[in-house]
Structures are given as C-alpha cells and as structure tokens.
Amino acid sequence: MMSEKTVARLSLYRRLLKLFSDENRHEVYSHQLAEVVKVTPAQVRRDLMVLGYNGIPKRGYEVAKLTECIDKFFNVSKGIGIILVGVGNIGRAMLSYFREGKPYINIVAAFDLDPDKIGRVISGCQCYHIESMPKFLNDNKIRTAILTVPVGQAQGVAEFLIQNGIKGILNFTPARLKLSADVFVEDVDITMHLEKATYFSSIVTK
Amino acid sequence: MMSEKTVARLSLYRRLLKLFSDENRHEVYSHQLAEVVKVTPAQVRRDLMVLGYNGIPKRGYEVAKLTECIDKFFNVSKGIGIILVGVGNIGRAMLSYFREGKPYINIVAAFDLDPDKIGRVISGCQCYHIESMPKFLNDNKIRTAILTVPVGQAQGVAEFLIQNGIKGILNFTPARLKLSADVFVEDVDITMHLEKATYFSSIVTK
Numbered sequence: 021m022m023s024e025k026t027v028a029r030l031s032l033y034r035r036l037l038k039l040f041s042d043e044n045r046h047e048v049y050s051h052q053l054a055e056v057v058k059v060t061p062a063q064v065r066r067d068l069m070v071l072g073y074n075g076i077p078k079r080g081y082e083v084a085k086l087t088e089c090i091d092k093f094f095n096v097s098k099g100i101g102i103i104l105v106g107v108g109n110i111g112r113a114m115l116s117y118f119r120e121g122k123p124y125i126n127i128v129a130a131f132d133l134d135p136d137k138i139g140r141v142i143s144g145c146q147c148y149h150i151e152s153m154p155k156f157l158n159d160n161k162i163r164t165a166i167l168t169v170p171v172g173q174a175q176g177v178a179e180f181l182i183q184n185g186i187k188g189i190l191n192f193t194p195a196r197l198k199l200s201a202d203v204f205v206e207d208v209d210i211t212m213h214l215e216k217a218t219y220f221s222s223i224v225t226k
Numbered sequence: 227m228m229s230e231k232t233v234a235r236l237s238l239y240r241r242l243l244k245l246f247s248d249e250n251r252h253e254v255y256s257h258q259l260a261e262v263v264k265v266t267p268a269q270v271r272r273d274l275m276v277l278g279y280n281g282i283p284k285r286g287y288e289v290a291k292l293t294e295c296i297d298k299f300f301n302v303s304k305g306i307g308i309i310l311v312g313v314g315n316i317g318r319a320m321l322s323y324f325r326e327g328k329p330y331i332n333i334v335a336a337f338d339l340d341p342d343k344i345g346r347v348i349s350g351c352q353c354y355h356i357e358s359m360p361k362f363l364n365d366n367k368i369r370t371a372i373l374t375v376p377v378g379q380a381q382g383v384a385e386f387l388i389q390n391g392i393k394g395i396l397n398f399t400p401a402r403l404k405l406s407a408d409v410f411v412e413d414v415d416i417t418m419h420l421e422k423a424t425y426f427s428s429i430v431t432k
Contacts, residue, residue, distance in 0.1 A: 032418055190419055206426075212241075214372070222301060
C-alpha cells in the first residue's frame with residue numbers, strides 16, 4: 021500500500037504535470053518535480069517507480085505518459101462522487117471551490133439540518149436533510165465525505181457517516197475524530213496551520 | 227529554533243488543554259496529549275521540555291500551568307493582527323471562520339481588487355483596495371497574511387506582500403510560491419488533501 025506521503029506527492033506531481041501540459045512542455049525532470057514537493061529527485065524517482073512508471077530519468081519523463089499513469093492511479097477517468105456534510109461558512113466555501121474546475125472529484129450532494137438550506141441549491145450543489153443521507157449514500161455508492169459541521173457535532177456525524185458506508189473523511193473541524201482503524205481521516209486543521217504561520221512570522225528576523 | 231512539527235503539535239496540545247479546562251479537568255497525562263497528535267508519550271514529553279515546562283510527568287501535567295506555558299510560546303496575551311488578501315469563496319470562509327472565537331489571532335483587514343468589495347465590511351472585516359496595503363502593513367506592523375487570491379495571481383501578490391514586510395504566508399492557493407528563504411510559507415493544499423481522502427477511501431476494503 022502507498023504511504024500517505026507518497027499519495028500526497030503524487031497529487032502535487034499531477035498538478036505540476038497539468039501546468040506543464042498547459043504550457044506545451046513535453047518533458048519533465050525529477051528535479052523539477054522534486055522542487056515542487058520539497059523532496060530529493062531520488063525520492064521522486066522512487067515514487068514514480070512504485071507507481072509503475074518506466075521512464076528514462078536521464079532524458080526526463082514524458083509529461084503525457086506520466087500524467088496518464090498518475091490519472092490512472094487516482095482513478096480520474098471514472099470520476100469520483102463525494103458528499104459534504106454541514107453547509108456553514110467552510111462548507112459553502114468548499115462547495116464553491118470544488119465546483120470550479122476540479123473535474124474528476126464532484127460533490128454530488130450536501131447535507132444539513134437547517135430547514136432554510138434543505139431543498140435548495142447552494143453554491144451549485146443540492147442540499148438535503150441529513151436524514152436522507154443513508155439512502156443517498158447507498159444508492160450512489162459514495163465512500164468519501166467532507167465534514168464541515170460545527171465541532172461539537174463532528175464525532176456524532178462522523179460515526180453516522182461510517183455506519184452508512186463512508187470510508188474516508190476530509191475533516192475540516194478541529195475535532196480529533198475517534199473512529200475505527202479501517203476509516204481514513206484526513207484532517208485539515210486550519211487553526212493549527214494559522215498558528216504555525218503566525219509563530220514563524222514572528223520569529224523571522226527583519 | 228523549534229521545528230515546524232513541534233510548533234504544529236503545540237498548537238494541538240493547546241486546543242486539548244482548553245477542552246480539558248472547559249471540563250474542569252486539572253491534570254493531563256502525556257499519553258492523552260500523545261493520542262491527540264498521534265505521537266508517542268515520549269515525544270510529547272520532549273516537546274514540553276523544549277518548551278521549558280517543568281512538570282512531573284508521572285503525576286500528569288497541570289492543565290493551567292501548561293496552558294500558560296504554551297500561550298506564552300504563541301504570544302497569546304499580546305494578540306496578533308494579520309491580514310487576508312483575496313476575498314473570494316475561500317477568503318470569505320476564512321474571514322467568517324476566524325471571526326468566530328479565535329481570540330488571539332485577528333484578521334484586521336482584508337484586501338481585494340474588486341470595486342464591489344472595497345470599502346465594505348465582509349464577514350465582519352473591512353475590505354480595502356490592495357493599493358492601500360503597503361501603508362496599512364507598515365502602520366500596523368503586520369507580519370502574517372492569509373493568501374486566498376486566484377492561483378494565477380498568487381506569486382505576484384506574495385512578492386508584493388513580502389516587499390511590504392510580510393514574513394509569513396498561509397497559502398490557500400494551489401500555487402507553489404517561490405520566495406526568499408527567510409519567508410515562512412504554510413501551504414494548505416485543499417485539493418491534495420481531498421485527493422488523499424478519496425484515494426484511501428477507495429482502497430479500504432468493505
């Protein structure tokens with residue numbers, strides 16, 4: 021199984037490859053990929069070997085072939101439907117963000133408890149009552165959810181998601197979820213990131 | 227100097243301590259802090275030693291004293307003013323998010339180019355034209371900025387920020403910024419996190 025770090029890097033490589041492709045550049049070198057993700061070129065070559073890409077590193081990798089390879093890894097051609105739970109500020113921002121040009125991952129439904137939101141299309145996404153989620157997940161074979169509920173509801177909603185077939189959660193709440201080990205949780209802890217940024221800003225000398 | 231990982235953990239410890247304090251719990255054990263950040267209790271003890279906290283780990287750490295210590299590290303009592311550049315979807319979400327109960331870090335101004343936004347209060351924050359930023363940063367001695375502009379503008383705006391005294395950037399754009407080494411950039415790469423979540427959701431067996 022790929023490590024989390026490798027998967028994260030493949031996502032970033034893929035983005036650089038798209039940029040190269042947009043600029044009609046046909047070859048990419050491991051040091052260029054390495055620079056973007058702040059690892060060594062050797063690490064890039066190992067990642068791509070694990071991926072099963074057979075390139076000739078000395079001449080550079082073919083952008084098109086390598087893109088195809090990573091696209092296949094992420095199952096891009098199939099498209100992936102996910103849901104979002106909690107249509108507050110962050111939830112709405114995510115709906116808008118992923119609506120704009122993220123072609124293969126689509127938020128196919130949003131869920132909330134607020135009667136003012138249910139039944140409406142918010143930032144391009146249909147919003148349903150959370151009670152209708154189990155049927156929706158089952159009918160659509162959804163495995164991933166974005167969690168943007170208030171922190172106090174995070175654990176309960178996460179458990180509800182998992183009871184209904186969700187296998188991975190992108191957690192924007194500051195809650196540290198306690199879930200069974202076969203569920204993948206990716207925390208995006210915005211406050212922690214901001215505290216890091218302010219701390220390191222403050223100690224840099226003028 | 228503290229490592230990035232240590233600073234990130236201190237931020238998370240601090241959050242758990244607040245939770246404990248809210249629940250009137252007076253002692254915390256290294257294994258409890260360890261669980262939250264997914265490291266060993268020994269790592270927690272090392273972090274707190276580096277911080278200069280002298281506890282008696284066997285009896286647990288005092289919540290109040292440890293909180294005080296971490297608060298001091300993050301300069302909580304002084305309060306920290308930061309700015310945000312780019313009042314789009316993510317920008318607005320961040321304004322709302324940090325308006326709600328993040329007591330010591332305040333977004334004191336937002337900047338944009340859009341005439342419809344300038345001069346208005348958006349999600350509780352006054353929005354100014356980006357041209358007025360240099361004077362504002364200088365007058366208010368701001369060192370940290372949240373970057374939520376469109377990806378194509380990210381590098382240019384980041385350079386402009388740094389020319390005007392910014393030392394740390396919380397970068398929500400997918401751009402990989404190329405800046406001088408004395409500037410701290412904290413990337414929050416939402417697409418990468420989502421790709422990780424969908425990838426690991428898909429490989430978990432039913």
